[in-house]
Amino acid sequence: MTDALTISKISHAYGKRKALEDVSFLIPQGRFTALLGPNGAGKSTLFSLITRLFDYREGSISLFGQDLGKFPGQALRQLGVVFQQPTLDLDLTVQQNLRYAADLHGLPRRIADPRIERELARMELAPRRGDKARDLNGGHRRRVEIARALIHDPKLLLLDEPTVGLDVPTRKALISQIHELCRQDGLAVLWATHLVDEIDPLHDRLVVLHKGRIWAEGEAAEILAANGGSLGDIFSKLADGEVAA
Amino acid sequence: MSWLICLKGIVWREMLRFFHQRSRLFGALVRPLMWLVVFATGFRAALGVAIAPPYDTYIPYGIYILPGLVGMVQLFNAMQSSLSMVYDREMGSMRALLVSPLPRWYLITCKLVAGIVVSILQSYAFLAVAWAFDDAAPPLGYLTVLPALLANGMMLGALGLLLSSLIRQLENFAGVMNFVVFPLFFLSTALYPIWKIQEGSDILADVCQLNPFTYGVELIRFALYGQFDGLSALVVGVAAAIFLVAAVVGYSPSRGLARLKAT
Numbered sequence: 001m002t003d004a005l006t007i008s009k010i011s012h013a014y015g016k017r018k019a020l021e022d023v024s025f026l027i028p029q030g031r032f033t034a035l036l037g038p039n040g041a042g043k044s045t046l047f048s049l050i051t052r053l054f055d056y057r058e059g060s061i062s063l064f065g066q067d068l069g070k071f072p073g074q075a076l077r078q079l080g081v082v083f084q085q086p087t088l089d090l091d092l093t094v095q096q097n098l099r100y101a102a103d104l105h106g107l108p109r110r111i112a113d114p115r116i117e118r119e120l121a122r123m124e125l126a127p128r129r130g131d132k133a134r135d136l137n138g139g140h141r142r143r144v145e146i147a148r149a150l151i152h153d154p155k156l157l158l159l160d161e162p163t164v165g166l167d168v169p170t171r172k173a174l175i176s177q178i179h180e181l182c183r184q185d186g187l188a189v190l191w192a193t194h195l196v197d198e199i200d201p202l203h204d205r206l207v208v209l210h211k212g213r214i215w216a217e218g219e220a221a222e223i224l225a226a227n228g229g230s231l232g233d234i235f236s237k238l239a240d241g242e243v244a245a
Numbered sequence: 246m247s248w249l250i251c252l253k254g255i256v257w258r259e260m261l262r263f264f265h266q267r268s269r270l271f272g273a274l275v276r277p278l279m280w281l282v283v284f285a286t287g288f289r290a291a292l293g294v295a296i297a298p299p300y301d302t303y304i305p306y307g308i309y310i311l312p313g314l315v316g317m318v319q320l321f322n323a324m325q326s327s328l329s330m331v332y333d334r335e336m337g338s339m340r341a342l343l344v345s346p347l348p349r350w351y352l353i354t355c356k357l358v359a360g361i362v363v364s365i366l367q368s369y370a371f372l373a374v375a376w377a378f379d380d381a382a383p384p385l386g387y388l389t390v391l392p393a394l395l396a397n398g399m400m401l402g403a404l405g406l407l408l409s410s411l412i413r414q415l416e417n418f419a420g421v422m423n424f425v426v427f428p429l430f431f432l433s434t435a436l437y438p439i440w441k442i443q444e445g446s447d448i449l450a451d452v453c454q455l456n457p458f459t460y461g462v463e464l465i466r467f468a469l470y471g472q473f474d475g476l477s478a479l480v481v482g483v484a485a486a487i488f489l490v491a492a493v494v495g496y497s498p499s500r501g502l503a504r505l506k507a508t
Binding site: 051083101 | 248337338
C-alpha cells in the first residue's frame with residue numbers, strides 16, 4: 001500500500017539559517033503519527049513545505065505517491081490542514097466558514113451541503129452553526145477548524161500543535177476525536193506537538209524532530225524501548241540540548 | 246466547474262465581510278462626499294474649469310471632480326483590501342486560502358476579482374449619493390462607466406495585492422498612505438485638469454502624466470459621458486497586467502512567502 005506521505009531528504013533554510021536538514025520519514029495510511037519536537041525544531045517549517053506555502057529546493061515530498069512539486073493540485077486535494085495559528089474568519093458564522101472551505105475546494109452545493117451537516121454533527125457543532133466564529137471559545141474554534149479541514153474528505157490530516165491554548169479536558173477530547181477518525185475512517189494523521197502526554201506510546205507512530213533533523217522515527221513503543229525511560233525523559237533531554245542532533 | 250465555485254466562494258466571502266463591516270461602507274462614502282460637498286463647494290467659485298473633452302460646455306467644479314472621487318473610492322478600497330490581505334497573512338487566515346488545490350495565480354486573481362466587485366458596489370453607492378447632491382453625469386453614463394470601473398478597479402486592486410505581498414508587517418502599512426495613496430491621488434487629474442496643473446508647474450504636470458491613476462480617472466471621466474479614451478484604457482490595462490504578474494510572483498511559494506517568513 002502506498003504511504004500517505006513520503007518525505008525524502010528535505011532541507012530548507014531561511015537565508016543562512018537552516019531550519020530543516022536532510023529530513024526523511026513516512027506516514028502510513030490510516031495511522032496516527034505524532035511529530036514531536038521542542039519549539040524551534042522545524043515542525044512548522046515542515047508543515048509549510050508539505051502544504052506548499054513554501055517551495056522546497058532540496059529533496060521531495062509525495063502524497064499518496066503523487067509528487068507535490070510536480071502535481072501540487074492533485075496532492076493538496078488529499079490533504080486537510082489545521083494550522084497552529086487560528087485561521088477562521090471570525091466575522092463569518094460556523095456554517096459560512098465551512099461553506100467557504102468547501103468552495104475553495106470547488107465542491108458543488110449538492111456535495112458540500114451534506115458534508116457540512118456531517119462535519120457539524122461529528123464535531124458536535126450543529127447547535128452553533130449560526131454563531132459567528134468570534135463568539136466561540138477556543139475549543140469550539142478548533143473543532144470548526146478540524147471540521148473545515150475534513151470537508152473535502154482528505155486522506156491525510158495535518159495538525160500543527162492544534163491544542164495550543166486549550167484546557168486539559170478539551171485537549172483530551174480533541175486527541176480522542178482525532179484517534180477515532182483514524183480508526184473509523186482510515187484517515188492518516190500527522191499531529192505536530194511538543195506535549196508528550198498527547199502521544200499514546202502503545203499505539204501511535206512517532207517522528208522526533210530535533211534542531212531540524214530527524215532524531216528518531218518508528219513505533220513509539222520501539223523508540224521508547226531503544227532509548228529507555230519515558231517520552232517525557234527523552235523530550236526533556238532534547239529540549240535541554242543533552243542529545244546531539 | 247470547481248474553478249468557478251472557488252471564484253464564487255471568494256467573492257461571496259468578500260461581500261459578506263464588506264456588509265458585516267458597516268463602518269467600511271460608511272467610510273468609503275463619507276471620504277469622497279466630504280471632498281464633494283466641502284472641498285468642491287469652496288473651490289466652485291474660485292476655480293473655473295474650461296471646456297475640454299469629454300465636456301462640451303462649462304461645468305461646475307463638483308462635476309469635474311466626480312470621476313476623480315470615484316477613482317478615490319476605488320483607490321481606498323484597493324488599499325483596504327491590501328491591508329486586509331496583510332492582516333489575514335499576519336493572523337494566519339490567508340493560509341486557508343493558499344492551501345486550496347487550485348493554482349496560486351488563480352487564487353490571487355479570485356481575490357482581485359472579489360475586491361473589484363466590492364469597489365464597483367462602493368462606486369455606484371457614491372455616484373448615487375452624489376447624484377442626490379446634484380453632481381450627476383448623463384443617465385446613460387452610469388451604464389457606460391461600468392467597464393471603466395472594472396478596468397480601474399483591476400489596476401488598483403492588483404497594485405494593492407502587490408503592496409500586500411511586499412509589506413512585511415501590518416505596522417508598515419501606514420507608510421502606504423504617505424508614499425502610495427496620497428501621491429497617486431494628488432499627483433493626478435482627480436482634482437485639477439492637467440492644463441491647470443501645468444500653469445503652476447511643468448514638472449508636476451509631467452509627474453501627473455506618468456501616474457497610472459491619472460489614466461484611471463480619465464478613463465472613468467470619458468466613460469461617464471459615453472466616450473472611450475483609448476490611451477487611458479491602454480495605460481490602465483498595461484499597468485494592471487504588470488501589477489498582477491508582480492503580485493502573483495510575490496505570493497509564489499518559492500519567492501514572496503518564503504522571503505516574508507525569513508525576515
